Amino acid sequence: MAEPRHRYSTVSLLLHWVIALAVLAQVLLITAHEATEGVQAREFVNLHKSLGLTILVLTLARIGWRMANPALPLPVGLPRWQRWAARAVHVLFYVVLLAMPLTGWLASSASGREIIWFGLFDWPLLPISGGRPVAGQLMDVHEAVMKLLYVLIAVHVLAALKHQFVNRDNVLRRMIPIIPRRP
Incomplete structure (x- = not known):
């Protein structure tokens, strides 16, 4: 019988942390966009769009990987409501990480604003029209999803911090393998 896994695979870890860092970069890019004007502001928003679409692709890859490589089991003795909450949060993360770039892409498409992926090539716009009014509504959804x-x-x-410092059950170590294993 195979020994039970105590941490996520390297692919799972990479996808988790690359997406997490990309989301942080998104916040910084949109903050920089809002704090500047002109060409510099457009550069920040173009990077924001490119990184958002990259997050979309990485999230699709992560979902595919997760389907082929199920999550580790939750700790024994975890109350039912916490099991439900853990699953709900993870599912909502996938929904949000798909919805955010899709609404941004749809908004750019509705307004006819090109997306040049990291300055390398034109990302295709989606077949949606409606101009600024529709783009504005989509951006409202984009911002609401951001709050979620x-x-x-x-x-x-x-x-994660509760598991590490209160439960002391090695759950955080699954995603940060350099943390020493607790007995």
Whole structure:
């Protein structure tokens, strides 16, 4: 019988942390965009769009990987509501990480604003029209989903810290293998 896994695969770890860092970079890019004007502001938003579409692709890869490589089991003795909450937060993360770039892509497409992926090639626009009014509505959804993302990140981080420092059950070590294993 195979020994049970105590940490996620290298692919899972890479996808998790690359997406997490990309999301952080997105926040910094849009903040920089809002704090500047003109050409510099457009550069920040173009990078934001490119990175957003990259997050979309990476999230699709992560979902595919997750389907082929199921998550590690939750700790024994975890209350049912915490099991449900853990699964709900992870599913909502996938929904949000798909919805955010899709609504941004749809908004750019509706307004006819080109997307040049990291200055390398034109990303195709989606067949949607409606101009600025539709793009504005899509950006409202984009921003609402962003707020949900912030809540999910807070819940996720707090839960990880609770497992590490209160439960002391090695759950955080699954995603950060350099943390020493607790007996």
